[in-house]
Amino acid sequence: MLKLRALVAGYGGITAIKGIDLHVEEGEIVTLIGSNGAGKSTTLRAISGIIRARSGAIEFAGKSIDRLQPHQIVRLGISQVPEGRGIFARLSVSENLSLGAFQRKDKEIGSDLARVTELFPRLKERLSQPAGTLSGGEQQMLAMGRALMARPKLLLLDEPSMGLSPILVETIFSTVRTIREQGATILLVEQNASMALEVADRAYVLESGVISLEGTGAELATDDSVRKAYLGES
Amino acid sequence: MIAPLFLTGAEFWADQTVNGLTTGSIYALIALGYTMVYGVLQLINFAHGEVFMIGAFAGYGVLVGMGGDDLTGVMVALAIVLALLAAAVASAATSVTIERIAYRPLRNAPRLAPLISAIGVSVFLSHLVDDGFLGGQSKFYPLIFPNGGISLGPLSVSYLQMFLMGSSLLMMAALYWVVQRTGAGRAIRAVAESRTNASLMGIDVNRAIVITFVLGAIMAGFAGVLYGLFLSSIRGSMGFIPGVKAFTAAVLGGIGSIPGAVVGGYGLGLAETLGREVLNEIPGVNLPNEWKDVVAFSVLVLILIFRPTGIFKQKETKRA
Ligand SMILES: Nc1ncnc2c1ncn2[C@@H]1O[C@H](COP(=O)(O)OP(=O)(O)OP(=O)(O)O)[C@@H](O)[C@H]1O
Ligand SMILES: [Mg+2]
Numbered sequence: 345m346l347k348l349r350a351l352v353a354g355y356g357g358i359t360a361i362k363g364i365d366l367h368v369e370e371g372e373i374v375t376l377i378g379s380n381g382a383g384k385s386t387t388l389r390a391i392s393g394i395i396r397a398r399s400g401a402i403e404f405a406g407k408s409i410d411r412l413q414p415h416q417i418v419r420l421g422i423s424q425v426p427e428g429r430g431i432f433a434r435l436s437v438s439e440n441l442s443l444g445a446f447q448r449k450d451k452e453i454g455s456d457l458a459r460v461t462e463l464f465p466r467l468k469e470r471l472s473q474p475a476g477t478l479s480g481g482e483q484q485m486l487a488m489g490r491a492l493m494a495r496p497k498l499l500l501l502d503e504p505s506m507g508l509s510p511i512l513v514e515t516i517f518s519t520v521r522t523i524r525e526q527g528a529t530i531l532l533v534e535q536n537a538s539m540a541l542e543v544a545d546r547a548y549v550l551e552s553g554v555i556s557l558e559g560t561g562a563e564l565a566t567d568d569s570v571r572k573a574y575l576g577e578s
Numbered sequence: 579m580i581a582p583l584f585l586t587g588a589e590f591w592a593d594q595t596v597n598g599l600t601t602g603s604i605y606a607l608i609a610l611g612y613t614m615v616y617g618v619l620q621l622i623n624f625a626h627g628e629v630f631m632i633g634a635f636a637g638y639g640v641l642v643g644m645g646g647d648d649l650t651g652v653m654v655a656l657a658i659v660l661a662l663l664a665a666a667v668a669s670a671a672t673s674v675t676i677e678r679i680a681y682r683p684l685r686n687a688p689r690l691a692p693l694i695s696a697i698g699v700s701v702f703l704s705h706l707v708d709d710g711f712l713g714g715q716s717k718f719y720p721l722i723f724p725n726g727g728i729s730l731g732p733l734s735v736s737y738l739q740m741f742l743m744g745s746s747l748l749m750m751a752a753l754y755w756v757v758q759r760t761g762a763g764r765a766i767r768a769v770a771e772s773r774t775n776a777s778l779m780g781i782d783v784n785r786a787i788v789i790t791f792v793l794g795a796i797m798a799g800f801a802g803v804l805y806g807l808f809l810s811s812i813r814g815s816m817g818f819i820p821g822v823k824a825f826t827a828a829v830l831g832g833i834g835s836i837p838g839a840v841v842g843g844y845g846l847g848l849a850e851t852l853g854r855e856v857l858n859e860i861p862g863v864n865l866p867n868e869w870k871d872v873v874a875f876s877v878l879v880l881i882l883i884f885r886p887t888g889i890f891k892q893k894e895t896k897r898a
Contacts, residue, residue: 424778434767
């Protein structure tokens with residue numbers, strides 16, 4: 345469904361990712377783990393068109409998307425919940441949710457809204473409140489709920505568990521499963537490697553801009569070097 | 579202490595208040611364009627005064643084309659409506675062209691670059707009209723608006739003033755509705771918070787920016803015709819002073835804030851009108867009309883010193 349080939353991208357003089365090959369198949373949850381500054385967010389930004397690929401190719405559903413504008417990529421069915429959640433603080437919770445469906449024209453937006461507020465009941469009680477007044481966890485729920493309002497074929501999640509309490513982390517990961525059951529494919533960037541490897545079908549390890557390891561979630565979870573570097577075991 | 583100020587009588591002050599609200603309406607309409615463009619681009623669109631001027635000329639063209647001073651009856655109403663429409667279209671077209679040519683190519687340049695570009699466009703347009711087309715002459719709006727008005731106690735308001743204030747309020751209410759209640763308005767507010775995050779919603783950021791310029795320009799073009807109907811004399815450089823004052827009004831209200839631009843516009847209109855008259859109450863002082871400008875720009879300097887964020891402070895948002 346998504347294919348990166350020898351992808352190179354960066355900022356000004358910095359080359360943050362240096363030739364990445366990665367693929368995500370329909371219905372999969374694939375995770376990308378790696379330490380701070382490895383280039384995980386940069387990879388997602390390149391897929392969404394926020395930064396341009398310097399070389400290499402990005403293909404989605406067989407079509408090259410690396411020359412498209414971000415809003416065109418969203419229209420093809422790729423939504424991203426960016427690092428830091430990207431909610432609009434001055435807009436109300438319900439306005440944030442309807443922006444998720446901005447590029448849709450169908451009649452089912454209302455029923456999707458009902459589905460999202462069912463998934464995150466806390467949002468339902470706060471629909472008319474400015475999104476900036478939500479707690480961190482609620483903002484993360486809003487960001488994920490809003491991405492669902494786009495009915496993405498592929499959902500890119502950048503560290504959805506960051507800064508959340510263990511209970512909320514559980515909620516977020518079970519939501520990731522629910523989203524997949526509802527038919528979306530997921531590319532999940534995480535620092536929380538143990539949780540990520542548990543939900544993921546397949547995983548990639550990114551180190552200083554290159555993929556150093558790949559395999560099934562279970563394989564990487566038992567790999568010695570991964571256990572040392574990312575699962576905090578000695 | 580206050581009493582001596584009212585020596586001149588209630589009627590006089592009621593008149594001045596109405597005058598202040600009348601000019602305030604025009605400032606508020608123009609200020610909306612400054613504040614909305616600043617909201618999405620953090621750019622002071624210094625050519626906005628010329629967008630207002632173009633609107634005034636487009637309206638003038640329609641009024642004269644339809645018969646000018648010979649217009650009577652319903653034709654006056656029809657001509658004014660068409661003049662307002664033509665002004666909105668001409669101003670919007672001007673503003674979109676300016677955005678495309680002078681600002682968009684500089685989107686990622688240092689912040690000073692688009693500002694200088696804006697000043698360049700402003701000077702170019704006002705001189706193009708003044709020297710290029712009019713040979714330094716002014717044009718005069720036909721005086722077709724029905725005379726007369728109503729009086730209520732000390733308060734008397736002409737029909738023209740009522741039309742000016744009433745139609746301005748309607749336009750502002752319409753703008754508020756567009757910004758708060760439509761998808762395009764939501765997109766504009768999202769882009770104002772973060773261009774990157776807005777693009778991740780599937781919003782075409784350039785389109786949202788163009789719509790912002792169009793909405794601001796419609797308000798300015800409308801104001802241009804009202805100005806012409808009220809003061810009659812128009813010229814290429816007419817946008818400069820109202821432009822800078824509307825900018826002052828936007829800063830007074832808190833630049834980036836839409837309610838702020840409206841409050842700032844009326845506030846500045848009242849302050850400059852009443853301010854001069856209050857000073858004139860001091861024995862031996864008799865300030866000419868131009869002192870309104872002195873009062874208005876003193877307001878600008880004072881806000882910049884004491885409350886640069888204006889009345890309606892905008893929360894800082896992350897730029898991405
Ligand atoms: N806007 C930017 N301008 C310049 N350099 C940047 C920018 N964003 C990221 N970088 C650099 O690119 C490299 C990769 O950053 P990236 O954000 O992709 O890392 P990451 O793997 O997402 O890290 P983290 O887990 O901390 O979020 C880093 O060296 C970073 O300093
Ligand atoms: Mg990151």
